[in-house]
Amino acid sequence: MNVVDSSAWLSYFAGDTNAGKFAKPIEDIEKLLVPSITLTEVFKCVLRQRDEESAFLAIAHMEQGKIIPLDEELALNAASFGVALKLPLADSIIYASARKYNAVVWTQDTDFQNLERVKFFPKAKKAKS
Numbered sequence: 001m002n003v004v005d006s007s008a009w010l011s012y013f014a015g016d017t018n019a020g021k022f023a024k025p026i027e028d029i030e031k032l033l034v035p036s037i038t039l040t041e042v043f044k045c046v047l048r049q050r051d052e053e054s055a056f057l058a059i060a061h062m063e064q065g066k067i068i069p070l071d072e073e074l075a076l077n078a079a080s081f082g083v084a085l086k087l088p089l090a091d092s093i094i095y096a097s098a099r100k101y102n103a104v105v106w107t108q109d110t111d112f113q114n115l116e117r118v119k120f121f122p123k124a125k126k127a128k129s
Contacts, residue, residue: 001031001032001033001101001104002025002031002032002033002104003094003097003101003105003106004022004025004026004105004106004107005038005091005094005107006038006045006090007107007109008022008026008106008107008109008121009022009026009038010045011123012026013046016124017124018108018123018124021106022106022121025104025119032064032065032066033065033066033068033097033098033101034062034065034068035093035094035097035098036068036070037090038062038090038094040090041090042055042058042059043056043058046058074093074096074100075093077096077100078092078093078095079092080096081095081096081099085115087111091109091111091112095115098117099117104117104118104119105117105119106118106119106121107119108121108123
């Protein structure tokens with residue numbers, strides 16, 4: 001099973017240099033788990049950078065995977081991971097979701113870099129202009 005972090009979804013949708021690294025887990029719909037917090041983060045970012053139609057198109061693609069709602073058990077586990085691993089709130093929810101389903105997290109977010117069952121790909125450095 002795979003959980004794709006918001007940063008990786010945004011990379012994929014933008015078609016940037018890391019997009020290909022995230023294509024396999026995103027396009028393997030049968031194994032794709034989507035924590036509900038990633039819907040929030042991706043929708044907000046695409047809405048801010050593009051428009052509402054683009055944001056809904058992104059969400060429609062994400063909804064092809066299995067959506068993982070934030071319930072009480074997941075919320076408490078996320079809080080524990082957040083404290084123990086010093087993760088921001090959204091990242092702790094994403095990580096707790098992946099751990100619940102024994103999934104691999106795919107990301108370019110450095111907060112996940114050294115965690116168990118994480119495929120981390122550093123963001124490509126932008127060329128200086």
